[in-house]
Amino acid sequence: MNLNLRHAVKHNVSGNSQAELEDTIVDAIQSGEEKMLPGLGVLFEVIWENASQEEKQEMLSTLEQGLKQ
Structure with missing residues (x-):
């Protein structure tokens, strides 16, 4: 089965508030x-693809801290 999961997920939430x-x-x-x-x-x-470098760094810091808990 050739299912494009990325496309399916994006299609399912496209236009959502x-x-x-x-x-x-x-x-x-x-x-x-x-x-x-x-x-x-x-x-x-x-x-991730739509985040600035600053936002990516913030996400990485948050992830790193969350994984330490």
Whole structure:
């Protein structure tokens, strides 16, 4: 099966409001289902690709601190 996961995830949330995007992210995290991880990865990829160098550095610092807990 040739499924373009990136395209499917982007298509499913394209046009969503910020509130809807937040609900999608929160629901995926709170569900704890492994099958949601690829979708979150695609959303993170979109964030990363559209972030400035300063925003990327902030995300990396946040990630580093979160992994130390």
